[in-house]
Amino acid sequence: xxxxxxxxxxGKGQLLFAKSKVYIHVTSSKKDNVVGxxxxxxxxxxxxxxxxxxxxxxxxxxxxxxxxTLDYFDLYGLDGENTNFYGSGTQGSNSTKxxxxxxxxxxxxxxxxxxxxxSLSSYAFGLTIANxxxxxxxxxxxxxxxxxxxxxxKDTLEKVPxxxxxxxxxxxxxxxxxxxxxSFSPFADNFNGGLYWGGDRFISCLRNYCVLExxxxxxxxxxxxxxxxxxxxxxxxxxxxxxPLENATQSVDQLVTKxxxxxxxxxxxxxxxxxxxxxxxxxxxxxxxxxxKMLQKPEVKLIxxxxxxxxxxxxxxxxxxxxxxxxxxxxxxxxxxYHQLISSELGDNFGSLxxxxxxxxxxMKPISKIEWDNLFDSTGRLQVTVEEVKDRVFHGGLEDPVRxxxxxxxxxxxxxxxxxxxxxxxxxxxxxxxxxxxQNWRTDMERQQNDEFWKDQKVRIHKDIRRxxxxxDIFKPTSAESDEEDDETFGNPxxxxxxxxxxxxxxxxxxxxxxxxxxxxxxPLYYTIRDQSLTFWAFVNFMEPMxxxxxxxxxxxxxxxxxxxxxxxxxxxxxxxxxEKCDSNSLFFFFRMLLVWFKRELSFADTMRLxxxxxxxxxxxxxxxxxxxxxxxKNSKIIINTLNQFDQIxxxxxxxxxxxxxxxxxxxxxxxxxxxRQMVELVDRRNANTGANALQESSxxxxxxxxxxxxxxxxxIHKEEPRTTDTPFG
Amino acid sequence: xxxxKKTILKVIILGDSGVGKTSLMQQFINGxxxxxxxxxxxxxxxxxxLVIDDKQVTMQIWDTAGQERFxxxxxxxxxxxxxxxxxxxxxxTKSFExxxxxxxEFLIQANIKDPDNFPFVVIGNKIDVEENKRLVSSKKAxxxxxxxxxxxxxxxxxxxxxxxxxxxxxxxxNALQQEESLxxxxxxxxxxxxxxxxxxxGSCGC
Numbered sequence: 027x028x029x030x031x032x033x034x035x036x037g038k039g040q041l042l043f044a045k046s047k048v049y050i051h052v053t054s055s056k057k058d059n060v061v062g063x064x065x066x067x068x069x070x071x072x073x074x075x076x077x078x079x080x081x082x083x084x085x086x087x088x089x090x091x092x093x094x095t096l097d098y099f100d101l102y103g104l105d106g107e108n109t110n111f112y113g114s115g116t117q118g119s120n121s122t123k124x125x126x127x128x129x130x131x132x133x134x135x136x137x138x139x140x141x142x143x144x145s146l147s148s149y150a151f152g153l154t155i156a157n158x159x160x161x162x163x164x165x166x167x168x169x170x171x172x173x174x175x176x177x178x179x180k181d182t183l184e185k186v187p188x189x190x191x192x193x194x195x196x197x198x199x200x201x202x203x204x205x206x207x208x209s210f211s212p213f214a215d216n217f218n219g220g221l222y223w224g225g226d227r228f229i230s231c232l233r234n235y236c237v238l239e240x241x242x243x244x245x246x247x248x249x250x251x252x253x254x255x256x257x258x259x260x261x262x263x264x265x266x267x268x269x270p271l272e273n274a275t276q277s278v279d280q281l282v283t284k285x286x287x288x289x290x291x292x293x294x295x296x297x298x299x300x301x302x303x304x305x306x307x308x309x310x311x312x313x314x315x316x317x318x319k320m321l322q323k324p325e326v327k328l329i330x331x332x333x334x335x336x337x338x339x340x341x342x343x344x345x346x347x348x349x350x351x352x353x354x355x356x357x358x359x360x361x362x363x364y365h366q367l368i369s370s371e372l373g374d375n376f377g378s379l380x381x382x383x384x385x386x387x388x389x390m391k392p393i394s395k396i397e398w399d400n401l402f403d404s405t406g407r408l409q410v411t412v413e414e415v416k417d418r419v420f421h422g423g424l425e426d427p428v429r430x431x432x433x434x435x436x437x438x439x440x441x442x443x444x445x446x447x448x449x450x451x452x453x454x455x456x457x458x459x460x461x462x463x464x465q466n467w468r469t470d471m472e473r474q475q476n477d478e479f480w481k482d483q484k485v486r487i488h489k490d491i492r493r494x495x496x497x498x499d500i501f502k503p504t505s506a507e508s509d510e511e512d513d514e515t516f517g518n519p520x521x522x523x524x525x526x527x528x529x530x531x532x533x534x535x536x537x538x539x540x541x542x543x544x545x546x547x548x549x550p551l552y553y554t555i556r557d558q559s560l561t562f563w564a565f566v567n568f569m570e571p572m573x574x575x576x577x578x579x580x581x582x583x584x585x586x587x588x589x590x591x592x593x594x595x596x597x598x599x600x601x602x603x604x605x606e607k608c609d610s611n612s613l614f615f616f617f618r619m620l621l622v623w624f625k626r627e628l629s630f631a632d633t634m635r636l637x638x639x640x641x642x643x644x645x646x647x648x649x650x651x652x653x654x655x656x657x658x659x660k661n662s663k664i665i666i667n668t669l670n671q672f673d674q675i676x677x678x679x680x681x682x683x684x685x686x687x688x689x690x691x692x693x694x695x696x697x698x699x700x701x702x703r704q705m706v707e708l709v710d711r712r713n714a715n716t717g718a719n720a721l722q723e724s725s726x727x728x729x730x731x732x733x734x735x736x737x738x739x740x741x742x743i744h745k746e747e748p749r750t751t752d753t754p755f756g
Numbered sequence: 757x758x759x760x761k762k763t764i765l766k767v768i769i770l771g772d773s774g775v776g777k778t779s780l781m782q783q784f785i786n787g788x789x790x791x792x793x794x795x796x797x798x799x800x801x802x803x804x805x806l807v808i809d810d811k812q813v814t815m816q817i818w819d820t821a822g823q824e825r826f827x828x829x830x831x832x833x834x835x836x837x838x839x840x841x842x843x844x845x846x847x848x849t850k851s852f853e854x855x856x857x858x859x860x861e862f863l864i865q866a867n868i869k870d871p872d873n874f875p876f877v878v879i880g881n882k883i884d885v886e887e888n889k890r891l892v893s894s895k896k897a898x899x900x901x902x903x904x905x906x907x908x909x910x911x912x913x914x915x916x917x918x919x920x921x922x923x924x925x926x927x928x929x930n931a932l933q934q935e936e937s938l939x940x941x942x943x944x945x946x947x948x949x950x951x952x953x954x955x956x957x958g959s960c961g962c
Contacts, residue, residue: 486823489774489795496792503791542773542795542823578825618798626797673766673816677801 038137039067042078043231044099045224047196049172050082050149050187060149061085063096064189064228066235067152069140075235076251080177081141081152082189092138099136100198151186153179155236158250165246166193166223173223185667191224199224389689390422392635398428406446415442420644423635429554436641437551437564453560460559463530483540487528491521494545498630500553524552527562534566538746541576544569546622550634571647574744575621582744586620587613589732590651594658596733597702601662609672615679616654623650627683635688645699647741652702656694657686703737763813765931766836768866770858771843772851773822776881779914780843781819784924789915796821799833808928815928834866838938839875839931841923844892846880846911852892856904875930876907879923884913 034040043066052058062084069079085093143152159180166173172190179186193199199222206222229248232238239249403409415435424432434440439456440449467473473480495501500520507517516522527548532539548565555561574582591613595602605611618626623640625633640650658665661682669675706729735742769777778793778800785804800819805812818833820826840862844851855878863871878901880892894911901909908930910923 486773493792493794541825542821543797545795546797580825614798621797626794673801677803680801 034071035137037140039069039079039140041095041099041136041138042066042068042104042235043228044096044198045191045196045228046097046100046198047192048082048224049190049192050084051190052149052187061192062087062149063100065096065138065141066231067138067141076154076156078155078235079141079143079152080155080158080232081143081150082186083141083150084148087142087145087148087150089139095136095138097197100196101201102134103198104134149187153177153186155232155250157181158236160250161229161232161238161248163225163229163246163248165225166191173225175225175228191228193224196224199227202227388421389693390418392423392425393418393428393432394425395427398424398432402446406449407444408442412442416642416644420639420642424638429634429638430556433551433554433638433641434560434564436638437567439560439563439567456563457559460530460562463533463562464526466533467529479539483532484529486542487525487532487540487545490540490542490545491516491524491528494524495549495553495630498549498553501549520552523558523561524548527552527558527565530562531565531569535569535573535746537749538569538573538576539749543576543622546625547572550625550630550637553630554634568641570743571741572623573746574742577744577746583617583621585732586648586651587616589648589736590616590620590654592730592733593651593655593702593736596705597655597698598659598662601658601666604666605675608670608675610675615676619654620650624653624686627686628688629684632686632688636692639692643739643741645696645703645739646736647739648736649695649699651736652695652699653691655698656691657682659694659698660691706733706737763811763932763935765813765815765838765928765935766818767815767839767841767927767931768818768820768834768837768862769841769843770820770862771822772845772848772854772858775822775843775845775848775851776914777822777843778819780841780879780881780912780920780923781817783914783917783920785817787917789917798826806928808932811932813928813932815924815931834862837862837866838934839877839927840866841877841879841927842907843879843881845882846892846897847882847885847889849891852880852897852900855900859904872905875927875934876904877923877927877930878904878907878909880909880911881914883911883918884916 043064045064048062048064050060050062052060062082065081065083067079067081069077083096088096141152142150145151157179158177160178162176162178164174164176172192174188174190176188177186191199193203203222229238232250236251239252240247401408401410401415408415419432419436435442440452444452474484496503501518504517506515516525524545528540528544531544547568548561551564551568552561555564574585576582591611594605594611594613602611605613623633624636628636636653640653643649646652661678665675665678669678709729769781771777773795778796779789781800781802782793783789785802796819798821802817802819804815804817806815807813818837820833840859842855842858844855846852859876862868863874868874878897880894880897883890897911898909901907908926910919910926912919912923914920
């Protein structure tokens with residue numbers, strides 16, 4: 027581009043802009059501040075504008091010669107010791123946003139050592155203009171002593187710290203301020219009418235090399251070389267309005283959903299470095315108007331009510347926005363949505379899923395009573411295959427009136443090949459069997475009075491029943507309910523039934539006994555089946571695979587957590603790396619979720635839907651782990667971009683309660699399972715092909731026992747050890 | 757004041773199942789009591805911003821499951837605690853007798869270097885019950901707390917919001933003191949290693 031001939035010294039780049047005394051506020055303590063130069067550098071002769079580098083160079087990285095060059099440039103710019111800076115028309119109001127013509131080419135050529143693009147030992151960084159997505163500009167105001175800019179790279183995984191312009195120390199800015207006060211014309215670029223500060227010069231200079239657009243949606247956000255799509259998405263169509271910003275705030279919902287998600291996550295992207303400043307913004311109530319408006323919406327407010335740190339707050343905000351954005355996209359793109367979503371989320375590998383598999387990856391309508399009844403012939407025998415029913419339940423779930431009967435099949439109380447008459451008979455004998463267990467504990471007065479373990483169990487069961495799903499109508503407290511925990515007057519007769527079932531289970535599975543969480547597993551069964559002995563047997567069968575969640579040494583839970591851990595490494599490695607950094611790769615925020623199958627995180631209705639899907643063992647008896655994986659996959663960008671510490675991640679995950687979208691997650695879980703299966707097959711095939719010779723190499727790719735187990739539909743059974751008399755309680 | 761500067765106090769609540777740990781936390785943080793709390797599984801975590809003697813702090817309260825078997829999860833939760841609240845139910849003798857084992861378990865799991873000086877606060881909850889249902893007397897509780905190392909002792913009702921503020925005020929103060937003493941002795945390692953590098957680099961000047 028350069029019209030002026032002249033060679034680049036080896037290893038050097040040409041300075042186009044330099045500002046001294048630009049700081050990184052590493053901590054809130056002044057002594058930790060890093061001081062350096064913000065520069066724009068042309069790395070090679072003839073570099074196109076897109077290759078120009080915006081570089082931050084700490085003073086401590088600089089040789090004396092380069093430092094002198096930078097100081098000169100800071101003070102005088104491209105024009106040398108003339109009054110004009112950088113040749114940009116600072117005196118005229120005709121300066122346009124489109125950038126400048128070639129008549130304003132550099133007049134003074136200065137070179138410094140080509141800056142580092144990144145550094146492990148210092149805070150130096152560089153970004154090409156091509157890699158710049160947006161710039162967050164926080165101008166100096168009367169309350170913000172130092173203005174700052176945050177550069178957002180296109181690659182959202184890259185993060186760079188906020189840069190603070192210490193104008194009072196910067197000779198170049200001081201000179202400019204002096205010049206400005208001598209001239210009557212206001213600086214064209216300082217259009218906000220605010221105080222003149224160092225960042226104004228940076229933006230106006232950068233504008234010589236790229237297109238910068240301020241967004242009316244986020245007035246502090248400058249988009250760099252926005253594509254048509256970016257502009258359309260980010261800059262709403264407000265042709266008729268005189269004040270775009272005001273209009274924007276009126277239709278904030280619409281705008282937020284229109285806004286490109288990337289931009290919004292960019293906004294929420296904060297680094298340890300910038301955290302402090304973001305906190306500042308939040309505290310000073312300086313959030314952009316549309317965001318403030320959105321935060322006032324009751325549902326968003328509910329989410330945002332109790333934030334503790336800027337990161338968690340922003341992560342939630344990002345989540346709320348994502349939620350909104352996705353909802354609307356779903357409407358627009360319809361059936362293609364999931365395809366597009368997953369191919370963008372999971373990369374090109376997704377393309378290799380077969381169309382048949384893909385077509386299954388949509389949710390169907392739940393099975394209605396009519397549809398269910400039609401599955402059976404006149405004698406009440408199933409007239410389709412079990413696999414067909416399970417397929418249907420897995421992909422659609424059941425309508426409420428179907429559940430009672432269907433759950434008894436799914437949980438194996440009734441076998442699929444029985445007639446209705448056989449089932450009636452079976453129910454009768456099951457009732458008799460149940461009564462035996464029920465009478466067992468009732469009549470054993472000796473134990474009731476003297477067995478410490480038993481007494482302990484009793485107190486625990488009574489306590490937990492009093493706090494299980496009491497918001498549901500059938501479990502609502504009645505006036506007769508006593509406050510006392512071991513009192514048998516529950517008032518509500520349904521509680522008494524839950525109690526009896528748990529006591530009876532305690533008889534049947536003496537080794538395991540009652541463990542906290544079991545009442546959560548029982549409640550939906552009783553709510554649906556509403557028959558004491560049938561509920562009991564459904565519960566007994568449900569507990570078969572769930573027993574491993576409750577064994578005393580927690581080994582069953584630990585194994586599942588480990589499996590999930592390996593699965594995340596296998597499927598979402600970049601997230602895993604981040605979690606590891608945050609000390610969170612134990613993933614134990616999933617403990618509760620896996621223990622009681624998301625009962626605490628989902629609504630009661632959604633819990634029932636999830637469970638019936640899981641009970642089919644359609645793909646895997648451990649599909650619940652893929653559901654957990656889907657939650658991570660869905661939130662991985664937010665986690666990587668905004669959460670840096672263990673407790674932040676724990677809180678974020680805990681706070682997902684009540685905000686999980688079941689159907690969306692089920693679809694993701696299914697596609698993740700299919701992708702997983704495909705990857706395992708791929709690895710197996712490769713291992714088989716490489717043969718025994720390459721065993722060592724291929725062993726790196728071997729699929730662990732835990733991961734392979736995920737492909738099995740057979741439930742994992744892990745029983746509690748026999749209880750001895752000296753087994754401690756609990 | 758920046759969030760970065762804000763001190764974070766980590767407080768962990770331990771005690772037998774059903775003594776009212778969740779209720780105490782909810783009463784303190786939200787000023788509410790509900791009959792409908794669910795049994796805690798794993799751990800929950802709630803923050804509260806406080807001002808202690810003009811100092812802004814964020815208290816992170818970690819509510820844990822009471823059933824013993826879930827305690828082996830504790831290690832990760834206990835780490836970095838600034839204060840531990842031990843709760844028992846004044847109508848439940850066993851929950852009182854278990855206080856000491858909760859304390860010992862905590863000290864081991866959290867790997868407390870100086871157990872004698874680590875701040876504990878003991879809370880006897882549910883004093884709203886009728887007098888005849890109360891099974892642990894104030895006097896007895898005070899004696900035991902004294903013997904455990906002069907632990908501060910409060911009697912509360914999470915249900916009727918009696919003494920909850922006062923108890924947590926002491927929790928916060930003691931936690932702050934602990935945090936400050938730690939900050940003084942410990943090198944606070946940052947999550948991002950580059951800081952350490954950068955600092956070293958920056959301080960050598962040029």
